[in-house]
Amino acid sequence: MRKTGLGEWILKSAAGQERGTAIYGDLVELAATRSRVWFWVAYTRTLVALTWRIPLAVLAVVFFVRSRGRVVGNLMMLVWGHHPIPLNDPRMHVWRVPYLAEFSSIVSLRVMFTLWILLPYVAIRFGMRNRLSYLAGVLFLLSVPVYSFRPAIYQVTGVACAVVILAALASAAWRREMIFLLANLPVVAIAFYLGVQHAPGFLRHGQFPLSVFHMRIDDPIAIAITAIVAPLLHRWLLESRTVGVAHA
Amino acid sequence: MAADRSLGEFEQIVLLAVLRLGDEAYGVTILQEIAARTGRNPSPGALYTTLHRMEDKGLVTFRDGEPTAERGGRAKRFVQVTREGRSSLASAQAAYRSLMEGLNLLPAAPVSKFVVRGAYA
Numbered sequence: 001m002r003k004t005g006l007g008e009w010i011l012k013s014a015a016g017q018e019r020g021t022a023i024y025g026d027l028v029e030l031a032a033t034r035s036r037v038w039f040w041v042a043y044t045r046t047l048v049a050l051t052w053r054i055p056l057a058v059l060a061v062v063f064f065v066r067s068r069g070r071v072v073g074n075l076m077m078l079v080w081g082h083h084p085i086p087l088n089d090p091r092m093h094v095w096r097v098p099y100l101a102e103f104s105s106i107v108s109l110r111v112m113f114t115l116w117i118l119l120p121y122v123a124i125r126f127g128m129r130n131r132l133s134y135l136a137g138v139l140f141l142l143s144v145p146v147y148s149f150r151p152a153i154y155q156v157t158g159v160a161c162a163v164v165i166l167a168a169l170a171s172a173a174w175r176r177e178m179i180f181l182l183a184n185l186p187v188v189a190i191a192f193y194l195g196v197q198h199a200p201g202f203l204r205h206g207q208f209p210l211s212v213f214h215m216r217i218d219d220p221i222a223i224a225i226t227a228i229v230a231p232l233l234h235r236w237l238l239e240s241r242t243v244g245v246a247h248a
Numbered sequence: 249m250a251a252d253r254s255l256g257e258f259e260q261i262v263l264l265a266v267l268r269l270g271d272e273a274y275g276v277t278i279l280q281e282i283a284a285r286t287g288r289n290p291s292p293g294a295l296y297t298t299l300h301r302m303e304d305k306g307l308v309t310f311r312d313g314e315p316t317a318e319r320g321g322r323a324k325r326f327v328q329v330t331r332e333g334r335s336s337l338a339s340a341q342a343a344y345r346s347l348m349e350g351l352n353l354l355p356a357a358p359v360s361k362f363v364v365r366g367a368y369a
Contacts, residue, residue: 015296018312018325023296025322026275030292032318042292049293050300130304238304 007043014051016235057124058226064120065222075147097155104158105146111161112143114185121226132177132238139164139181180237187225255340259307261286262298263337266308266327274313274324275299299327307333 012020031039146157168178265281266273313324
């Protein structure tokens with residue numbers, strides 16, 4: 001079995017197994033007619049070209065997570081002051097559809113929490129013109145109005161998100177991107193659960209503690225998602241496999 | 249919502265080089281073909297990020313070759329242009345041609361000897 005050096009291992013970690021091996025092989029082949037210095041300069045430039053977006057995306061996520069409290073808190077005060085209507089208030093159930101408000105709450109809040117972390121990540125890591133960024137952007141815009149806490153909007157956001165999610169899953173063109181976004185959801189749900197654990201009064205008394213959104217537990221979880229979980233899921237779910245083996 | 253399929257200049261150059269090389273298109277030969285045809289020497293990093301971006305857009309696919317000794321036992325990864333890639337390239341080139349029309353910026357194409365001989369025969 002061929003031994004993998006540290007340089008090749010780093011490249012494979014950054015670009016993926018097949019891509020990394022092929023790139024390293026290309027550099028070795030090109031360096032045969034050049035110097036060793038050329039090889040390491042080309043290697044470094046290639047590694048930087050392939051990875052510079054990753055630390056930037058992680059920094060953007062940390063910034064977004066830390067500013068969530070301010071953004072959401074300001075939005076809350078702008079619309080409702082400090083006293084939003086709790087979910088169990090009859091006024092929340094404008095259309096008298098059983099469980100609609102609860103369903104909408106679960107869907108739109110989970111989507112919003114997940115995308116608050118993932119949207120800056122995918123937008124920077126893969127570019128704004130990537131299909132993943134399009135889908136994440138649309139879902140984010142649909143879910144954010146949940147913080148208006150206006151009953152009608154509150155109920156529509158979750159339903160709209162659910163429709164987009166189901167439509168994406170039904171479409172062959174968007175299915176893998178949607179599965180990637182959904183696969184990140186359980187990790188973010190853990191962060192949400194831990195955050196809510198710090199504010200049980202929110203659930204028991206219908207108070208809305210702004211402190212929930214200052215939870216520092218989000219920071220390491222956001223970093224973990226973006227630096228470890230999301231890239232792994234992206235590699236497994238979205239990076240194409242080679243279509244076959246060519247025989248010379 | 250349709251995914252974006254517009255091509256940048258370097259993407260078009262890479263796609264054209266891959267099409268010219270046919271079954272022999274992989275990192276090294278693509279870099280050599282671009283250098284030979286355009287006089288540019290793109291860095292390997294620029295080529296790979298472009299290829300990966302186009303793979304994500306569905307414009308190219310890859311197939312593994314067999315390991316060779318000159319590459320330290322590593323396999324080549326051959327590039328193929330997909331139907332979407334050909335279509336995007338054709339659209340981009342048609343747009344260029346349309347913009348160039350009537351400007352007479354390109355030198356006239358050389359007339360082949362065969363045609364000249366045929367004309368005066």
